[in-house]
Amino acid sequence: MSTTTTYADADLLAAVESTVRAPSGYDSQPWRFRLAGGAIELRLDERRCPGGPGGRWGAQLSCGAALLNLRLALAVAGPLPVVTIQPSATDPALLARPVPGAPRPMPPGGAALYAAIPAPPPPTASAPTGRAPPASLGTCRRSGRSPAGCAPAAATSRPSRWSPPRRRRARLRRRPGRVGTFASGTTGGDRRHWSDRSRSEGPGMISVPSTATATPASVRTVAAVMSTPASVVPAGHTLDRALRAMVRTGYHHLVVIGPDGSSRGVLTDRMLAAAWASAPGSFERRSVADLLPAEIPLVTHDVSVADAARVMRGTGTDAVVVVDRRGAPVGVVTAADFIDLLAD
Numbered sequence: 001m002s003t004t005t006t007y008a009d010a011d012l013l014a015a016v017e018s019t020v021r022a023p024s025g026y027d028s029q030p031w032r033f034r035l036a037g038g039a040i041e042l043r044l045d046e047r048r049c050p051g052g053p054g055g056r057w058g059a060q061l062s063c064g065a066a067l068l069n070l071r072l073a074l075a076v077a078g079p080l081p082v083v084t085i086q087p088s089a090t091d092p093a094l095l096a097r098p099v100p101g102a103p104r105p106m107p108p109g110g111a112a113l114y115a116a117i118p119a120p121p122p123p124t125a126s127a128p129t130g131r132a133p134p135a136s137l138g139t140c141r142r143s144g145r146s147p148a149g150c151a152p153a154a155a156t157s158r159p160s161r162w163s164p165p166r167r168r169r170a171r172l173r174r175r176p177g178r179v180g181t182f183a184s185g186t187t188g189g190d191r192r193h194w195s196d197r198s199r200s201e202g203p204g205m206i207s208v209p210s211t212a213t214a215t216p217a218s219v220r221t222v223a224a225v226m227s228t229p230a231s232v233v234p235a236g237h238t239l240d241r242a243l244r245a246m247v248r249t250g251y252h253h254l255v256v257i258g259p260d261g262s263s264r265g266v267l268t269d270r271m272l273a274a275a276w277a278s279a280p281g282s283f284e285r286r287s288v289a290d291l292l293p294a295e296i297p298l299v300t301h302d303v304s305v306a307d308a309a310r311v312m313r314g315t316g317t318d319a320v321v322v323v324d325r326r327g328a329p330v331g332v333v334t335a336a337d338f339i340d341l342l343a344d
Contacts, residue, residue, distance in 0.1 A: 006038025015073040024062035031066045042096040072114040079103045222308045223301040226322045228331035230255040239283040253319045255329045263321045263329040265292045
């Protein structure tokens with residue numbers, strides 16, 4: 001078994017072909033890979049996060065699936081990797097950093113998991129006899145030649161019309177047999193493209209829709225932009241437990257509920273920071289209810305985005321609880337959700 005202590009370009013390129021076959025929401029493929037100090041870095045590409053509420057969370061979930069494939073591919077080719085999750089506190093886009101571990105056999109079932117990674121679809125059998133498959137369009141574009149010039153001589157017996165491709169942003173297209181991965185006929189240049197951080201735009205970049213067809217804020221309801229399901233905390237819990245829940249979930253806003261399950265307001269990270277600044281060390285004694293304002297801003301799920309924004313401005317808050325007709329919380333809408341709506 002190999003005793004290497006660092007990864008090289010060949011290791012990265014070999015692993016990426018299996019890694020990018022991981023499933024991803026809306027086929028967004030929000031991952032990037034980079035060699036740094038002999039380790040392979042798995043990074044989150046913010047430009048490819050699916051739009052709408054939970055887009056970043058969904059992208060991180062997709063990157064987790066990619067990390068599983070990456071570990072399996074590296075373990076098949078060499079020693080089992082040792083993975084550090086979120087190794088940098090100042091670089092949130094860096095999700096994981098695998099490095100070669102000590103030589104040891106793959107755990108039982110590892111080979112079966114690797115074999116279950118979807119393979120690229122086979123070449124179509126409808127091509128005429130004697131015609132080799134043409135070179136990939138990406139290879140032709142990089143070489144400056146037309147697809148007819150890239151094809152073998154046997155494939156150019158008939159004249160073909162070709163015009164230079166117009167400059168446009170790449171859009172995501174689902175293809176048969178494609179599960180968050182390349183189509184068949186992937187070249188080494190294509191794999192290097194996926195692992196190259198120097199490019200300003202990569203394949204699969206999501207286009208920004210035209211604002212001319214966007215739904216006005218006075219018509220769209222908060223149900224379309226709210227974050228759901230909401231992370232809740234009982235009003236009787238201590239601030240220490242609420243802080244731990246906020247750190248564990250990664251949410252900046254927690255919906256506070258009473259004993260009957262009704263909403264009592266929103267607890268924000270700013271409230272906790274102010275409470276700690278005014279009375280350090282009191283989090284184990286004070287309850288969440290101590291920080292809630294007397295006026296509880298609530299909106300129903302069928303109100304417009306504009307009306308919800310007016311409620312937030314009138315109460316001086318950056319988040320309101322969204323409730324159903326019975327008063328039970330179903331989500332939370334924040335200023336960040338409104339920013340995402342404008343960006344879309």
